[in-house]
Amino acid sequence: MSSDTSRNQLPEIESSVPGTASLALAGRLARVESRNVTFRSPDSPIFWTRAAGSNVWDADGNRYVDLTAGFGVAAVGHAHPRVLRAVRDQAARLQHGMGDVHPPEVKVRLLEALADRAPYSDPRIVLGVTGSEAVEIALKTACLSTGKPGALAFRGAYHGLGYGALGVTDRALFRAPFETQLNPHTVWAEYPDPYRPSERLLEAAARGGYSPGMAARDMEPGRLVDAALELAAELLDSEAGERVGAVIVEPVQGRGGEIVPPPGFLTGLLDLCRERGLLLICDEIFTGFGRTGSWFGSEAEGVIPDILCVGKALTGGMPISACIGSADIMDAWPDSTGEAMHTTTFLGHPIACAAALAAIRVIEEEGLVERAHLAGQRWREELLDMAQHYPVVGDVRGRGLMIGLDLVADPETRQPDPDLAGRVLVEALRRGWILLTGGPHGNVLSLTPPLNIDNGLLSGAVDMLDEVFTDLESD
Numbered sequence: 001m002s003s004d005t006s007r008n009q010l011p012e013i014e015s016s017v018p019g020t021a022s023l024a025l026a027g028r029l030a031r032v033e034s035r036n037v038t039f040r041s042p043d044s045p046i047f048w049t050r051a052a053g054s055n056v057w058d059a060d061g062n063r064y065v066d067l068t069a070g071f072g073v074a075a076v077g078h079a080h081p082r083v084l085r086a087v088r089d090q091a092a093r094l095q096h097g098m099g100d101v102h103p104p105e106v107k108v109r110l111l112e113a114l115a116d117r118a119p120y121s122d123p124r125i126v127l128g129v130t131g132s133e134a135v136e137i138a139l140k141t142a143c144l145s146t147g148k149p150g151a152l153a154f155r156g157a158y159h160g161l162g163y164g165a166l167g168v169t170d171r172a173l174f175r176a177p178f179e180t181q182l183n184p185h186t187v188w189a190e191y192p193d194p195y196r197p198s199e200r201l202l203e204a205a206a207r208g209g210y211s212p213g214m215a216a217r218d219m220e221p222g223r224l225v226d227a228a229l230e231l232a233a234e235l236l237d238s239e240a241g242e243r244v245g246a247v248i249v250e251p252v253q254g255r256g257g258e259i260v261p262p263p264g265f266l267t268g269l270l271d272l273c274r275e276r277g278l279l280l281i282c283d284e285i286f287t288g289f290g291r292t293g294s295w296f297g298s299e300a301e302g303v304i305p306d307i308l309c310v311g312k313a314l315t316g317g318m319p320i321s322a323c324i325g326s327a328d329i330m331d332a333w334p335d336s337t338g339e340a341m342h343t344t345t346f347l348g349h350p351i352a353c354a355a356a357l358a359a360i361r362v363i364e365e366e367g368l369v370e371r372a373h374l375a376g377q378r379w380r381e382e383l384l385d386m387a388q389h390y391p392v393v394g395d396v397r398g399r400g401l402m403i404g405l406d407l408v409a410d411p412e413t414r415q416p417d418p419d420l421a422g423r424v425l426v427e428a429l430r431r432g433w434i435l436l437t438g439g440p441h442g443n444v445l446s447l448t449p450p451l452n453i454d455n456g457l458l459s460g461a462v463d464m465l466d467e468v469f470t471d472l473e474s475d
């Protein structure tokens with residue numbers, strides 16, 4: 001991998017953060033955008049005007065390092081030269097086609113490229129625009145294939161906010177007002193979160209011989225997985241489970257707080273599905289395309305799900321997603337009779353297809369999957385070393401370049417500390433580092449930088465966090 005220093009520069013902050021230009025834009029935005037969309041405070045947001053590699057510039061001319069890769073999209077870095085060239089060339093030739101009627105030629109090439117990389121001998125693909133849509137195509141496929149309307153989803157799951165995807169997303173804030181409109185056939189299982197296992201999981205583990213007096217942290221990972229699988233099996237075998245046709249799971253929970261299930265979980269889920277004739281849907285929208293150090297997150301356990309959902313990193317920066325499965329599953333969709341049962345105006349958008357083709361090549365040719373694995377390992381160790389000095393960092397976890405720092409008010413009880421996470425976020429931004437908070441409590445610092453970010457910047461991020469934690473400690 002070539003490291004381009006001009007696209008991997010340390011931050012340069014020349015104004016207050018946010019500066020006057022960003023503050024003015026925030027004021028203008030508030031007058032035209034619905035108030036729920038962009039969170040505004042005296043500390044946020046900054047308005048992006050330009051990005052290259054791991055760097056982002058704001059309206060005040062400040063340069064930042066993007067430790068989020070723009071929600072995990074810019075895996076190849078922002079505006080990678082090859083992606084940029086592909087976008088420019090495609091835009092000059094054909095900007096928009098008729099996706100499911102008279103498709104753009106480049107759609108064929110993208111589907112072939114995805115098919116070549118999918119873990120199926122005879123794959124079939126439906127393209128979407130957003131991650132949420134890819135999930136909904138998967139859920140529709142499962143319904144058509146099994147004839148069953150429900151899915152088993154996991155606590156802490158994030159699959160998107162369209163009505164279908166929201167039906168399997170576990171966030172009270174997003175669901176509550178719309179609860180009566182969401183799929184009533186979803187059943188909820190426990191994700192084996194090794195750091196903060198749920199009460200239900202602990203109870204299930206107790207039934208299996210684990211002593212409830214034991215601290216949760218002492219539970220063997222294998223026992224946690226067994227307990228999670230037992231609970232999932234109970235649900236599937238219950239009356240509500242009769243209406244369930246699919247299990248949908250993130251190989252590593254992303255917005256749920258970078259939660260890595262112990263080994264054996266995905267294989268166990270696949271077994272549960274096989275025994276009952278259910279489909280396993282892996283939502284790889286965050287974990288796919290190298291993020292976790294393998295091409296797909298499910299590969300880490302050698303699991304081939306029935307259906308794969310991908311998005312985000314697929315293009316390096318254009319909106320496109322895909323639902324991929326083998327022909328025997330995907331052929332649950334009937335032949336088109338002239339009206340596609342699932343399509344959108346922008347299906348197979350040519351510029352996004354061209355960007356995806358370029359991004360896939362960059363990931364391969366720059367060895368970014370391996371790079372995510374190695375850089376992630378090294379970075380996690382550095383972060384762990386730093387975290388040892390700060391008991392408020394309860395856990396450093398993740399896989400590849402998908403890392404979470406779980407901030408706690410008390411390391412004994414592991415009580416989440418979202419306020420602290422928010423303060424770290426603000427202090428990091430002031431120093432020129434963009435991060436996000438995640439997890440159901442909002443207490444996890446979520447780090448998902450471009451896969452080709454410079455090692456120097458990764459170490460710089462650790463130094464920055466070290467400084468921020470020290471400063472906050474002395475406050």
Ligand code: PMP
Pocket residue numbers: 071130131132133135158159160161250254255283284285286287311312
């Ligand atoms: N699934 C997962 C695992 C995600 O992380 C996300 C987005 N964070 C989605 C689905 C939804 O994707 P989108 O926001 O593009 O609809």
